[in-house]
Structures are given as C-alpha cells and as structure tokens.
Amino acid sequence: MRSTTVLSSLALWTSISAATYVLEDEYSMTDAFFDDFTFYTATDPTDGYVDYVDQSTASSAGLISATDGTVYIGVDSTNVASSSGRQSVRLTSNKAYLHGLVILDLAHMPGGVCGTWPAFWMVGSDWPTDGEIDIIEGVNTQTMNQMTLHTSDGCSIVDSGFAGELVSDNCYVDASGQSSNEGCAIESTLTDSYGTGFNAAGGGVYAMEWTSSAISVWYFPSSSIPSDITAGSPDPSTWSTPQASFAGDCDIDSHFLAQNIVFDITFCGDWAGDVWSDYSTCAALASTCDDYVANYPSAFNETYWSINSLKVYSSSSSSAAATSAAVYGSAALSSSAAAAAATVPANPSTFVSAPSVTAAAATTTAAAATSATDPASQGQGQGQGQGQGSHGFQGEFHGDYSAGSHMPRDIQPPLRRSSVQKMRKTRRGYGHGHGHGHF
Ligand SMILES: *[C@@H]1O[C@H](CO)[C@@H](O)[C@H](O)[C@H]1NC(C)=O
Numbered sequence: 001m002r003s004t005t006v007l008s009s010l011a012l013w014t015s016i017s018a019a020t021y022v023l024e025d026e027y028s029m030t031d032a033f034f035d036d037f038t039f040y041t042a043t044d045p046t047d048g049y050v051d052y053v054d055q056s057t058a059s060s061a062g063l064i065s066a067t068d069g070t071v072y073i074g075v076d077s078t079n080v081a082s083s084s085g086r087q088s089v090r091l092t093s094n095k096a097y098l099h100g101l102v103i104l105d106l107a108h109m110p111g112g113v114c115g116t117w118p119a120f121w122m123v124g125s126d127w128p129t130d131g132e133i134d135i136i137e138g139v140n141t142q143t144m145n146q147m148t149l150h151t152s153d154g155c156s157i158v159d160s161g162f163a164g165e166l167v168s169d170n171c172y173v174d175a176s177g178q179s180s181n182e183g184c185a186i187e188s189t190l191t192d193s194y195g196t197g198f199n200a201a202g203g204g205v206y207a208m209e210w211t212s213s214a215i216s217v218w219y220f221p222s223s224s225i226p227s228d229i230t231a232g233s234p235d236p237s238t239w240s241t242p243q244a245s246f247a248g249d250c251d252i253d254s255h256f257l258a259q260n261i262v263f264d265i266t267f268c269g270d271w272a273g274d275v276w277s278d279y280s281t282c283a284a285l286a287s288t289c290d291d292y293v294a295n296y297p298s299a300f301n302e303t304y305w306s307i308n309s310l311k312v313y314s315s316s317s318s319s320a321a322a323t324s325a326a327v328y329g330s331a332a333l334s335s336s337a338a339a340a341a342a343t344v345p346a347n348p349s350t351f352v353s354a355p356s357v358t359a360a361a362a363t364t365t366a367a368a369a370t371s372a373t374d375p376a377s378q379g380q381g382q383g384q385g386q387g388q389g390s391h392g393f394q395g396e397f398h399g400d401y402s403a404g405s406h407m408p409r410d411i412q413p414p415l416r417r418s419s420v421q422k423m424r425k426t427r428r429g430y431g432h433g434h435g436h437g438h439f
Pocket residue numbers: 298301302
C-alpha cells in the first residue's frame with residue numbers, strides 16, 4: 001500500500017515536471033506576418049546610424065516581404081545613406097507573452113558584417129522592471145551569439161547548466177562592478193551560432209524556454225534540428241544542454257513580466273559603433289562605423305532575416321498568454337490594444353516600445369527546416385582574434401564585450417570607449433557600456 005502510494009506520487013511528479021507544450025501562436029509566413037507587428041519608427045534608443053521606416057516604406061523599398069513561406073526582413077543595400085542613417089526596420093509583436101517556448105526557425109540572419117548590430121529579443125512594457133531577454137545578438141564580424149538578460153535589482157545567475165560561456169552574472173542593469181546596463185550575459189561557443197557562420201550552415205533554430213525557474217536558449221544548426229521541433233511537439237527536456245540557461249539567485253517571475261517579441265537591425269551606435277576600432281578588419285574599411293554604413297550599401301546585401309517559422313508554445317500546465325494591458329510607451333496609447341496592433345507606427349514618446357496585448361492569433365505555414373552542413377568554422381576565434389592581435393586579446397575578443405541592451409538608460413549618457421574601459425577589458429567583460437540611453 002505504501003509503496004503503491006509512493007509510486008503513484010512519483011508518476012504524478014514526473015508528469016508535472018515535464019512540461020508539455022501546446023502551440024499558442026504560429027506566425028503567418030505571408031505578408032500577414034507584418035500585421036502582427038508594430039513598426040517602430042522613432043529614433044533608435046541605442047544611438048544607431050539607422051532610419052527605422054514604417055511598413056509602407058519598408059514594403060515599397062523591398063526591406064520586407066514574404067514569399068514561398070518565408071518572411072524577409074532586411075535593410076537598404078542599394079543607396080548611400082542619408083544623415084539619418086541606413087534604412088531598416090524594427091518590429092515589435094503586438095502580442096505579449098508570459099512564460100512559454102519561443103521557437104524561431106531561420107534560413108538566414110543578419111550579422112557578421114562590419115557595422116551591423118541585429119537582434120531577436122523580447123522586452124516588457126516597463127523597462128527594466130519587466131525585464132528584457134536577448135535571444136540572438138551580436139555586432140560587426142562577431143561569429144558567436146550572445147544571449148543576455150536585463151532586469152531590475154535582485155537577479156543574478158550561476159555559472160552552470162549551460163554550454164556557453166558566462167560573460168557576466170548580474171542581470172541588474174545598474175549592478176555594481178559591471179558596466180552600466182551590462183546585464184547577465186552568456187556567449188555561445190559555437191562559431192555557427194551567429195551571422196556568417198550561421199548562414200553558411202544553412203541557418204538553424206533558436207528556441208527560448210521561459211519558466212518560473214529558468215530562461216534557457218538552445219541553438220540547433222539546420223542539420224541537427226530535434227525531430228520533436230520539426231514535428232511541432234517540442235519537448236525541451238529531451239534536448240541537449242542549452243547554450244544559455246539563466247537561473248540562480250533570481251525570482252524569474254518577479255523580474256520578467258509579459259514580453260513582446262522584437263526583431264531589429266541597427267547599425268553602429270552604442271555597441272557596434274563604439275567598438276568599431278577594436279575590430280581591425282572593420283576599422284580598415286572606414287575611419288568610422290557611420291562612414292562605412294553610409295557609403296557601402298552593397299556591403300549589407302546579406303544583412304537580413306529570412307524566417308522559416310516563428311512559433312510560440314505555452315505550457316499546458318500553466319496559464320500562458322499574457323493579458324496585462326501593457327503600457328505602450330507613454331500613457332498615450334496605453335489603453336488601446338487596437339492602436340498597438342495597427343500597422344501605423346506608434347512613435348512612443350518614451351523608449352518603451354512594447355505594444356500591448358492583442359489577440360493576433362497568427363496562422364499557417366509550417367516551415368520545413370532546411371538542411372545543410374555544419375561547417376567547422378573558425379570564424380570568431382580566428383577572425384576576431386586576428387583583429388585583436390594588436391591588443392593582445394587573440395581568440396578572446398568575443399568574450400570581451402557584454403551585451404548591449406536595446407533599451408536606453410536615460411540616467412546617464414552613453415559611455416564611450418575610454419582608457420578606463422580599456423583598462424577594464426578582461427575576459428569577464430569589457431563592460432562596453434553600450435546600449436545606454438538617450439532621450
Ligand atoms: C551579396 O553580394 C555578394 C558580393 O557581390 C554576392 O556574392 C552575394 O551573392 C550577394 N548576396 C545577395 C543575397 O544578393
């Protein structure tokens with residue numbers, strides 16, 4: 001009798017602990033995709049040399065499109081840029097999510113090109129109180145993906161449970177001993193996880209699982225996507241060790257509230273621009289990042305997202321979709337989900353770019369994973385190590401920078417490279433201090 005009870009308890013525990021995910025949203029891989037996002041057209045909070053355009057401008061200029069079940073999000077790669085910057089887009093999902101499993105299947109990503117700073121990330125409506133989750137991010141010729149959280153005080157992570165390399169462990173944007181807005185960051189050690197190497201491998205899948213106990217990110221090259229993902233019944237408990245897993249002294253649920261999904265491609269600014277001179281291969285091309293980005297449009301013909309699918313799963317054992325009436329920037333749009341859902345750019349007067357919840361249940365289009373070989377690329381270690389040779393940081397360069405938050409700090413001006421920063425350049429974080437704010 002007793003052992004029977006124990007057994008059934010164990011069985012129950014097992015079934016609860018293995019979260020079962022059910023599809024909540026599959027974003028349409030047609031032009032309707034863009035109706036589920038808001039085009040951000042305000043000044044880039046991260047000081048980028050970029051001109052974020054609205055939907056109709058982006059569409060007519062060919063910066064966005066959907067063909068054959070693939071969504072394209074790119075930048076202007078034909079015109080010399082004006083003083084306002086290179087044309088690009090920054091998209092924020094109309095719907096926000098709380099917990100869940102976000103799976104992005106990409107045929108191609110931007111990045112790996114001098115001057116670029118793309119990211120696929122999530123952010124709450126009240127930054128940093130509601131948290132920020134950076135899933136894909138990098139600058140210039142970086143080849144390994146960096147994953148980062150930015151939070152309010154009281155959230156730090158431990159260096160275990162993931163395959164990547166810890167860059168910084170305090171997620172608080174004002175953590176002492178870290179650069180302003182550095183956040184907690186983990187860098188992949190896989191040279192096909194970002195930019196050029198990723199694309200050479202035929203793309204791949206990024207999966208981010210967010211539970212009350214951890215936020216984890218997996219990367220799978222297109223040649224080795226788990227079959228449960230392809231089958232549409234993902235079970236993270238069966239996957240390999242994640243590239244990043246953020247957990248430790250952090251109450252996830254109090255630091256991460258409803259998050260909107262963001263795709264952006266910016267140029268230069270507080271991260272890519274600030275470290276321009278450290279990337280010698282880039283610095284050799286032009287004296288400043290802005291000069292290069294302005295005058296060499298064709299250099300950015302590979303600076304685009306090509307999305308095979310974007311699916312959000314929710315745990316069948318927990319409430320999933322966020323229903324909070326997220327405040328859209330200033331109070332102006334806070335009560336209008338319809339306004340947030342509109343394709344008309346919203347121009348929030350504060351840096352907060354997360355529109356509120358809209359039931360934008362997307363439709364259709366499964367995406368078959370493409371297959372390709374996984375090149376044993378030496379990208380980062382060699383390319384950037386080489387670039388850093390004069391500074392004596394060979395092969396370590398990629399770890400010298402922490403993530404740049406996409407959200408600004410309006411408390412202090414953006415840090416520029418200085419002798420102080422150079423002195424602080426260590427394996428654990430250069431503390432670039434990029435991604436601070438303006439406004
Ligand atoms: C971008 O330009 C390079 C160099 O001309 C070319 O090899 C490559 O195919 C181009 N890519 C696209 C997507 O057009």
